[in-house]
Amino acid sequence: MVSIKDVAKHAGVAISTVSKVLNHYPNVSEATKRKVNEAIKELGFVPNAVAAALSSKRSGRVALLINLNTQRQAIDEISMRYLSGAINRAVELNLDVITVFFSMIRDKSLEEIVRYLQSQSIDGIIIFGMSTKDTVLHELVESQIFKIVLVDAPVINESTSCVWVDQEQAQYDVVKHTIQMSRYHYKKLLYIAGKREAYVTENRLHGIERVAEEMKLELTVRDGDFSELAARNITLEAGEDADIIACASDLMAIGAMRALIDMDVFHPVCGFDGITLMGYAGMQMNTAKQDFAMIAARALEEVNRLLTGGEGEEIIVAHTLERLQYLDIIC
Amino acid sequence: MVSIKDVAKHAGVAISTVSKVLNHYPNVSEATKRKVNEAIKELGFVPNAVAAALSSKRSGRVALLINLNTQRQAIDEISMRYLSGAINRAVELNLDVITVFFSMIRDKSLEEIVRYLQSQSIDGIIIFGMSTKDTVLHELVESQIFKIVLVDAPVINESTSCVWVDQEQAQYDVVKHTIQMSRYHYKKLLYIAGKREAYVTENRLHGIERVAEEMKLELTVRDGDFSELAARNITLEAGEDADIIACASDLMAIGAMRALIDMDVFHPVCGFDGITLMGYAGMQMNTAKQDFAMIAARALEEVNRLLTGGEGEEIIVAHTLERLQYLDIIC
DNA sequence: CTGTTAGCGCGTTCAG
DNA sequence: CTGAACGCGCTAACAG
Numbered sequence: 185m186v187s188i189k190d191v192a193k194h195a196g197v198a199i200s201t202v203s204k205v206l207n208h209y210p211n212v213s214e215a216t217k218r219k220v221n222e223a224i225k226e227l228g229f230v231p232n233a234v235a236a237a238l239s240s241k242r243s244g245r246v247a248l249l250i251n252l253n254t255q256r257q258a259i260d261e262i263s264m265r266y267l268s269g270a271i272n273r274a275v276e277l278n279l280d281v282i283t284v285f286f287s288m289i290r291d292k293s294l295e296e297i298v299r300y301l302q303s304q305s306i307d308g309i310i311i312f313g314m315s316t317k318d319t320v321l322h323e324l325v326e327s328q329i330f331k332i333v334l335v336d337a338p339v340i341n342e343s344t345s346c347v348w349v350d351q352e353q354a355q356y357d358v359v360k361h362t363i364q365m366s367r368y369h370y371k372k373l374l375y376i377a378g379k380r381e382a383y384v385t386e387n388r389l390h391g392i393e394r395v396a397e398e399m400k401l402e403l404t405v406r407d408g409d410f411s412e413l414a415a416r417n418i419t420l421e422a423g424e425d426a427d428i429i430a431c432a433s434d435l436m437a438i439g440a441m442r443a444l445i446d447m448d449v450f451h452p453v454c455g456f457d458g459i460t461l462m463g464y465a466g467m468q469m470n471t472a473k474q475d476f477a478m479i480a481a482r483a484l485e486e487v488n489r490l491l492t493g494g495e496g497e498e499i500i501v502a503h504t505l506e507r508l509q510y511l512d513i514i515c
Numbered sequence: 516m517v518s519i520k521d522v523a524k525h526a527g528v529a530i531s532t533v534s535k536v537l538n539h540y541p542n543v544s545e546a547t548k549r550k551v552n553e554a555i556k557e558l559g560f561v562p563n564a565v566a567a568a569l570s571s572k573r574s575g576r577v578a579l580l581i582n583l584n585t586q587r588q589a590i591d592e593i594s595m596r597y598l599s600g601a602i603n604r605a606v607e608l609n610l611d612v613i614t615v616f617f618s619m620i621r622d623k624s625l626e627e628i629v630r631y632l633q634s635q636s637i638d639g640i641i642i643f644g645m646s647t648k649d650t651v652l653h654e655l656v657e658s659q660i661f662k663i664v665l666v667d668a669p670v671i672n673e674s675t676s677c678v679w680v681d682q683e684q685a686q687y688d689v690v691k692h693t694i695q696m697s698r699y700h701y702k703k704l705l706y707i708a709g710k711r712e713a714y715v716t717e718n719r720l721h722g723i724e725r726v727a728e729e730m731k732l733e734l735t736v737r738d739g740d741f742s743e744l745a746a747r748n749i750t751l752e753a754g755e756d757a758d759i760i761a762c763a764s765d766l767m768a769i770g771a772m773r774a775l776i777d778m779d780v781f782h783p784v785c786g787f788d789g790i791t792l793m794g795y796a797g798m799q800m801n802t803a804k805q806d807f808a809m810i811a812a813r814a815l816e817e818v819n820r821l822l823t824g825g826e827g828e829e830i831i832v833a834h835t836l837e838r839l840q841y842l843d844i845i846c
Numbered sequence: 847c848t849g850t851t852a853g854c855g856c857g858t859t860c861a862g
Numbered sequence: 863c864t865g866a867a868c869g870c871g872c873t874a875a876c877a878g
Contacts, residue, residue: 185633187871198849203873211847228626230634234574235871238565238854242873252599260595260791267598268583268616275619280635283614285599288606295559302516303561304611412845438795442841460591464769465795510773514743518855529865534857542863566855569870850877855870862864 186227195223206231233280237305244279246308246487247301249321251286261459262476266312266335269477273484281484282306286318294323307331308487310480315381331490333483337383340496345486347479347499351384354472354503355391355456359430361505362454362470363399373401374426376408376415376436388432388456408436415439420447429453434462434471441467458506463513473506517558526554537562564611568636575610577639577818578632580652582617592790593807597643597666600808604815612815613637617649625654638662639818641811646712662821664814668714671827676817678810678830682715685803685834686722686787690761692836693785693801694730704732705757707739707746707767719763719787739767746770751778760784765793765802772798789837794844804837 188206192199197216204212205220223229237243248270252263267283274281282304289297297320301309309330314321314337325332325344334346363370375392378385389405396403406422408415408431415436420443423429428451429444431437437455444451445467455462458473479501486499519537523530528547535543536551554560568574579601583594598614605612613635620628628651632640640661645652645668656663656675665677694701706723709716720736727734737753739746739762746767751774754760759782760775762768768786775782776798786793789804810832817830 185871189871199871200850200873201848204848207873213847216848228630230630232569232636232871233634234565234568234636235854236873238563238569238856238870239872239874241854243565252595260592264583264591264595264598267595267614271614271616272618280613282611283598283602285602287603299559299561303564305563305565416845439845461792461795464792466797514747514770516855520855523865530856531858531865531867532863535864538857544863547863563855566870567857569854569872570856570858572857572870848878850875852873852875854873857868857870859866859868861866 185232186229188229188231190227191220191223191229194227195219242491243305243307244491245304245306246274246279246281246310246484246491247304247306248281248283249286249289249309249311250283251313261461262457263312265476266480269480270310270484272477273481277484277488279308279484279488289320292320294320294327297324298327298329301330308491309333310335310483310487312336312480313382315379316383317381331487333487333490335479335483338498340498342495343490345490345496345499347483347486347501348384349472349474349479349503350500351387352391352394354474355388355430355432356395357391357503358454358456358470358472358505359392359395359428360399362430362452363395363428365470366452368427370399370427371402372425372427373403374419374422374429375403375405376418376429376431376440377405378408378410378432378436380407382410385432392430408432408439410436412436412439416443419443423447423451424449426451431455433457434459437469437471438462438465438467441465441469458504458508460508460513463508463510466510468507468509471506471508473504475501475504516563517560519560519562521558522551522554522560525558526550573822574636574638575822576635576637577605577610577612577641577815577822578635578637579612579614580617580620580640580642581614582644592792593788594643596807597811600811601641601815603808604812608815608819610639610815610819620651623651625651625658628655629658629660632661639822640664641666641814641818643667643811644713646710647714648712662818664818664821666810666814669829671829673826674821676821676827676830678814678817678832679715680803680805680810680834681831682718683722683725685805686719686761686763687726688722688834689785689787689801689803689836690723690726690759691730693761693783694726694759696801697783699758701730701758702733703756703758704734705750705753705760706734706736707749707760707762707771708736709739709741709763709767711738713741716763723761739763739770741767743767743770747774750774754778754782755780757782762786764788765790768800768802769793769796769798772796772800789835789839791839791844794839794841797841799838799840802837802839804835806832806835 328343332344416439419440434455434457455471659674663675747770750771765786765788786802
């Protein structure tokens with residue numbers, strides 16, 4: 185392995201000088217900078233990230249903490265898009281990422297988690313889908329030991345940012361749009377909400393309430409728990425009585441729609457997320473699409489900003505309205 | 516941060532002694548070993564993986580090289596299962612993993628890739644879905660600079676293992692099973708094959724040929740390229756003439772089945788992979804299911820074996836036959 | 847502006 | 863069986 189020492193020798197300068205040009209220090213003359221860069225190119229030198237991390241105490245390593253929910257199976261898609269969005273941006277920002285699943289740190293104390301992360305020289309974390317019930321994660325955020333970006337959870341402090349789409353507006357938009365697409369005059373709206381401990385749930389509820397009020401709809405809210413099966417059962421039980429069904433996730437929307445099909449009644453259904461799966465389910469419905477890869481990329485930029493001295497802030501990203509069909513997907 | 520030095524002081528021994536018990540060296544007395552372990556527990560010491568890697572030149576870091584194919588969208592599921600299977604086993608084996616997408620190393624020379632990996636102190640690699648056309652990756656394998664495990668590619672050498680399911684047998688099984696489930700006497704079998712550059716394609720073809728011969732079927736092979744759309748078009752064109760259609764992937768099977776539905780004809784279709792998506796597609800068909808998470812976990816064990824001195828070998832894992840329905844999935 | 851020096855936290859001889 | 867000493871590749875004061 186060619187090291188910084190070789191480069192120094194080859195360029196006829198001191199080791200520290202090489203280090204300085206590598207890290208873009210200001211006080212290096214153009215001449216030596218050029219000499220060093222040539223040597224680097226000639227030797228094909230690539231700085232050893234591990235050594236740099238050890239030496240500088242600042243690693244540029246960030247952990248992607250993701251809640252891989254094995255119960256909601258099809259949700260693989262969302263996790264994967266988060267991951268690929270984050271990882272791709274990471275190479276652009278020259279950060280290292282490691283992926284950690286919630287399952288690995290569940291049942292661990294704050295101390296254990298902190299030490300694990302520190303043993304990995306991690307100084308930034310992105311947490312995807314933290315809920316109000318994840319108390320240890322909240323402690324982690326409050327401890328401010330790491331720079332943290334929360335996706336879909338609205339907590340902020342000096343070293344914590346959050347990024348998410350405007351859930352309230354998105355939920356409002358998709359329902360309103362669904363209603364306006366039809367000329368029929370709807371009266372009863374059944375809303376199948378997500379898990380109560382999810383931060384997004386509350387926000388989406390506000391969106392639903394706003395649209396119901398504005399359009400003079402009789403609103404019924406049921407807890408679907410983000411579960412497809414629960415949504416299905418709720419629909420079997422209360423779906424006939426509604427004119428339109430809105431769901432807090434695409435998966436629940438699929439469950440609801442399947443139930444309607446079994447009941448042989450038709451009501452418009454709308455979802456939330458915009459997963460590709462929807463196109464395969466063979467059903468037409470509106471959804472509020474979130475660009476998961478983009479959100480993750482944005483989160484990475486944000487953690488990078490925090491790592492370079494920025495303060496925590498809230499970042500809202502845009503959603504779009506979608507209506508996917510099978511042929512749209514494969515073509 | 517509590518370091519090995521603190522532990523040594525706390526236990527009243529030398530630093531190197533602590534290091535020895537950490538790395539399970541033989542020549543440490545039980546008494547001091549106990550003392551040290553107590554100190555470790557009391558201080559909550561976790562060894563710094565970065566420093567250890569730097570010092571020992573052996574990092575225990577493995578790169579997960581995955582071919583995230585953005586064209587075949589729904590394939591997210593497969594990648595995610597590979598990833599989670601690998602990452603979960605990694606923590607058990609005390610290895611660090613980093614995820615690298617093919618897209619990051621495409622257009623790079625062997626040298627550049629090697630240096631990148633070395634700059635990350637990586638010494639083991641798992642490559643998911645290398646094809647015959649990935650020449651740089653082949654060079655990487657042949658260079659034997661790293662310990663490599665290939666998933667779904669049958670290359671072996673002293674420092675390279677491969678793990679995959681018996682594609683030939685799986686393809687044989689699923690088709691045979693599909694035929695035997697029905698009493699109808701099939702004559703014409705249309706097989707929609709995968710990308711020719713994929714190693715699995717050839718193997719699956721052998722399976723198809725074997726079953727065709729054995730059951731006296733007239734076999735037509737068309738290249739579907741693992742593309743849903745291509746499978747759809749092939750079926751639209753040649754599907755009516757066949758009695759049964761076998762596809763080299765679930766996605767293609769969905770494409771074929773959708774085409775049949777549009778054509779308003781019915782022929783049994785069978786797929787390959789066993790992705791959950793199938794259950795949502797609202798179609799009943801057999802498939803050869805691969806347990807991606809298990810395969811990835813197995814690959815990680817194998818790379819660990821290689822890293823600890825083992826020699827390359829071939830590992831065949833089992834497949835199962837599945838027939839998923841929507842309700843099976845959500846219940 | 848450049849070079850010297852002292853670590854970062856740990857693994858590893860090699861004396862004792 | 864134990865401990866002092868050196869070095870992994872690099873960064874960061876501090877001198878010059």
